[in-house]
Amino acid sequence: MHKQMFFLAFFFAAVSGLSQNLQLHYDLRHTVDPKTAAANFVTFSFEYFKLIDTAGTGSFLLKVQADMNGTKNNISQVFTQVSQSLRFWKPPVYLYFNYSGGLGVTPSSFGFYIANSYGIGVSYPFQWKGAWLAANLSVRYNAFAKPSYDPQFTFYFGKGISNYRFFTAGSFVFWTENRNQGNEHTQHLKGKKFAFFGDPQFWIRIKGGLSAGTRVNVFYHIFKSDNVIQLYPTVGVKYQF
Numbered sequence: 365m366h367k368q369m370f371f372l373a374f375f376f377a378a379v380s381g382l383s384q385n386l387q388l389h390y391d392l393r394h395t396v397d398p399k400t401a402a403a404n405f406v407t408f409s410f411e412y413f414k415l416i417d418t419a420g421t422g423s424f425l426l427k428v429q430a431d432m433n434g435t436k437n438n439i440s441q442v443f444t445q446v447s448q449s450l451r452f453w454k455p456p457v458y459l460y461f462n463y464s465g466g467l468g469v470t471p472s473s474f475g476f477y478i479a480n481s482y483g484i485g486v487s488y489p490f491q492w493k494g495a496w497l498a499a500n501l502s503v504r505y506n507a508f509a510k511p512s513y514d515p516q517f518t519f520y521f522g523k524g525i526s527n528y529r530f531f532t533a534g535s536f537v538f539w540t541e542n543r544n545q546g547n548e549h550t551q552h553l554k555g556k557k558f559a560f561f562g563d564p565q566f567w568i569r570i571k572g573g574l575s576a577g578t579r580v581n582v583f584y585h586i587f588k589s590d591n592v593i594q595l596y597p598t599v600g601v602k603y604q605f
Contacts (some may be wrong), residue, residue: 384412389579389600391431396596400587402471405433405440407598422450422458434469441468443478449487458487460502479545480507483516495523504539509546514539514556531575534564536582559585573604 388408393401409429425447434440443466449458466478485502500518505511522533538560543553560582567577576599583594 384410385573385602385604386410387600387602389598391581391596391598393581393594393596397594400594401596403433405431406437407431421452422448424448431468435471440470441478442466456488456490458489460485460487460500462502465507481505482507485516495521497521504541506541506545508542510542510544512542512545514541529569531567531569531577532565533567534562534579536560536562557585557589561586567602575602575604576600577602 394404412426414424427445429443430439431441445464447462451458462483465480469475482505483502487500489498498520502516504514504516516539518537520535540556544550562582565579567575569575579598581596
């Protein structure tokens with residue numbers, strides 16, 4: 365699940381003037397899909413966003429997310445992302461760099477990597493009917509045992525309603541990757557697979573920087589090889605500061 369949240373963080377920062385936020389979600393995937401998910405669980409994340417970095421141009425994002433899906437609600441997975449955009453010219457097209465990766469552990473205490481992913485490409489942010497939008501096209505390197513080089517397209521959106529008392533935002537990420545990742549489970553597979561992830565969100569501001577809302581995690585060819593779209597909603601709170 366390689367979520368690239370650069371412009372989503374930009375949306376939150378742009379409309380609130382705040383550069384950091386904490387989110388706490390209760391993921392309901394066992395409730396909606398008990399055959400696949402053993403339990404519902406809590407996820408929390410921290411995002412730090414800076415619109416102008418020390419180089420004097422572009423933006424910087426650090427995101428850390430942890431899933432508390434382990435035995436007795438211990439942390440089962442940690443995901444980290446670092447993104448940087450740069451622009452030294454007038455046209456509003458940004459050079460974009462991204463890193464993501466992480467670690468996890470199964471219920472049987474077997475550890476695993478979330479393979480490092482490195483991306484370079486271009487991003488084009490724009491506005492339409494009061495909404496913040498962005499399109500991102502990049503080349504992605506997945507550091508599997510058998511590396512994969514692939515295109516990736518990302519679309520981001522964010523829009524405030526009723527003077528930002530309500531806010532909707534999210535991202536959809538589409539990419540390909542090698543079916544054969546060089547491990548014993550995939551070594552006999554051939555060709556590429558298409559995958560995507562989405563996280564549309566809706567928030568209601570309660571007071572100050574505190575909001576309550578929901579997020580729907582959308583997966584395709586990430587947890588299953590079947591041609592099935594998985595939709596997992598959450599209920600959550602967010603605090604911006």
